[in-house]
Amino acid sequence: EIVSAIEWALSEGPLTGRRVLVTSGPTHEPIDPVRYIANRSSGAQGSAIARALVRMGADVVFVTGPADAPRPDGAHVVEVETASEMLQAVQGVLPVDVAIFAAAVADWRAATRSDSKIKKLAGSIPSMEFAENTDILASVSQMKKDRPRLVIGFAAETDDVIANATAKRERKGCDWIVANDVSPETGIMGGSENAVVLISQESAESWPRMGKDEVAQRLAERIADVLG
Amino acid sequence: EIVSAIEWALSEGPLTGRRVLVTSGPTHEPIDPVRYIANRSSGAQGSAIARALVRMGADVVFVTGPADAPRPDGAHVVEVETASEMLQAVQGVLPVDVAIFAAAVADWRAATRSDSKIKKLAGSIPSMEFAENTDILASVSQMKKDRPRLVIGFAAETDDVIANATAKRERKGCDWIVANDVSPETGIMGGSENAVVLISQESAESWPRMGKDEVAQRLAERIADVLG
Numbered sequence: 001e002i003v004s005a006i007e008w009a010l011s012e013g014p015l016t017g018r019r020v021l022v023t024s025g026p027t028h029e030p031i032d033p034v035r036y037i038a039n040r041s042s043g044a045q046g047s048a049i050a051r052a053l054v055r056m057g058a059d060v061v062f063v064t065g066p067a068d069a070p071r072p073d074g075a076h077v078v079e080v081e082t083a084s085e086m087l088q089a090v091q092g093v094l095p096v097d098v099a100i101f102a103a104a105v106a107d108w109r110a111a112t113r114s115d116s117k118i119k120k121l122a123g124s125i126p127s128m129e130f131a132e133n134t135d136i137l138a139s140v141s142q143m144k145k146d147r148p149r150l151v152i153g154f155a156a157e158t159d160d161v162i163a164n165a166t167a168k169r170e171r172k173g174c175d176w177i178v179a180n181d182v183s184p185e186t187g188i189m190g191g192s193e194n195a196v197v198l199i200s201q202e203s204a205e206s207w208p209r210m211g212k213d214e215v216a217q218r219l220a221e222r223i224a225d226v227l228g
Numbered sequence: 229e230i231v232s233a234i235e236w237a238l239s240e241g242p243l244t245g246r247r248v249l250v251t252s253g254p255t256h257e258p259i260d261p262v263r264y265i266a267n268r269s270s271g272a273q274g275s276a277i278a279r280a281l282v283r284m285g286a287d288v289v290f291v292t293g294p295a296d297a298p299r300p301d302g303a304h305v306v307e308v309e310t311a312s313e314m315l316q317a318v319q320g321v322l323p324v325d326v327a328i329f330a331a332a333v334a335d336w337r338a339a340t341r342s343d344s345k346i347k348k349l350a351g352s353i354p355s356m357e358f359a360e361n362t363d364i365l366a367s368v369s370q371m372k373k374d375r376p377r378l379v380i381g382f383a384a385e386t387d388d389v390i391a392n393a394t395a396k397r398e399r400k401g402c403d404w405i406v407a408n409d410v411s412p413e414t415g416i417m418g419g420s421e422n423a424v425v426l427i428s429q430e431s432a433e434s435w436p437r438m439g440k441d442e443v444a445q446r447l448a449e450r451i452a453d454v455l456g
Contacts, residue, residue, distance in 0.1 A: 028266075031265075032386075033268075033386050033410060033411060033412060033417075034267055034268050034332065034384055034386075034410060034417075035265065035266070035267055035268070035334075036265070036266055036268065037259075037263065037264070037265050037266075038256075038263070038264055038265075038266050039262055039263055040261075040262050040263070040264065104262065106263075115386075116386050116387050117384070117385060117386045117387070117410075119392075128356050128358070130356070156262055156345070157345060158260075158261050158262075158343075158344050158345045159344050159345070164347075182261060182262060182345075183261060184261060189261075189262075
């Protein structure tokens with residue numbers, strides 16, 4: 001791995017000199033010191049994308065929540081836990097040429113976070129209030145100054161994948177959305193394969209089911225086409 | 229590892245012939261297909277306890293939630309996700325001589341679990357209702373028939389550790405509580421060491437900070453003393 005990383009570093013690739021941000025993994029939103037709300041995300045697709053971009057010569061910053069997937073060799077890795085920490089990390093990385101938001105960021109956090117473990121008391125079932133997290137994808141997509149040339153979001157859907165993801169692309173203002181169906185019966189979540197639809201302003205292109213590494217390679221090639 | 233497992237299996241230990249249940253890890257309570265509520269628990273202490281009991285010859289059933297810790301060699305492993313699945317698994321394992329509840333079980337689950345991803349809609353911040361999970365430790369501790377001879381609970385506390393854990397022991401009706409302080413500043417959660425207080429009807433005994441394997445070994449020896 002070290003040898004191949006050096007080979008990549010020394011070779012020119014289609015993305016050499018390009019600075020790319022990739023977010024990946026879930027975020028964890030603490031309720032108290034022992035409880036948290038999480039999104040399911042192994043981080044496998046995000047790591048694969050970062051690896052593909054490194055292979056093509058890009059200068060990759062990889063901002064990841066607490067994910068199981070191995071961190072990509074050759075990328076600069078920033079570890080975060082919450083959506084708010086991820087936003088801060090992203091702001092610290094900008095400006096970039098391309099920003100890819102593959103992380104499954106929590107939409108909400110607990111409105112109040114207890115520093116002590118919340119005790120279970122007889123007869124009292126808690127009701128929790130949430131506060132909305134800043135939408136990282138939308139905020140970067142809608143930057144007035146130094147917006148990345150290409151902003152790519154992800155949409156994990158369980159119903160009406162293309163319709164929901166197309167609406168999401170317009171609402172957020174990003175260039176592309178990589179959408180997939182994460183219904184339990186697809187086996188995509190936590191698996192090694194993915195079946196995605198690449199949605200741009202012009203089209204919705206369904207890719208066949210393939211390995212997450214192949215999805216990553218294809219996406220990286222598309223990015224190189226745009227920036228080349 | 230295979231050779232040592234066979235050695236254990238062939239040798240007589242102080243717990244040979246004893247059937248022991250160990251629960252371990254967190255539980256995950258789904259909100260919808262992509263979101264869940266979780267407890268922080270690496271499962272390291274539970275796995276270490278199961279390994280120590282296997283070494284002493286016990287017939288160990290290890291019921292674990294989605295934990296990072298390696299599963300103990302030589303134990304019969306049952307994997308579950310939610311508190312309700314853990315309860316079912318435990319009921320299927322009983323009767324046992326000793327039951328050790330080291331899992332960090334969620335007290336509450338989402339009252340309604342959505343089969344579709346809950347959409348974020350402008351201006352609508354959700355408020356969630358919870359339902360209480362069955363208390364596994366209390367229900368086994370208070371069994372009228374075939375109660376395990378020794379029922380051991382765990383208490384992860386952040387404040388007034390001994391007072392809270394002593395009250396918990398009485399409330400649940402278990403024999404011992406292994407209590408620890410999981411405040412972030414202790415570094416115990418996710419770490420390799422633990423500092424516990426063993427609480428019985430007679431006493432609260434503070435053990436010095438030591439490796440989780442050592443805590444496990446000491447606890448297994450105490451169990452062997454009682455059953456021997």
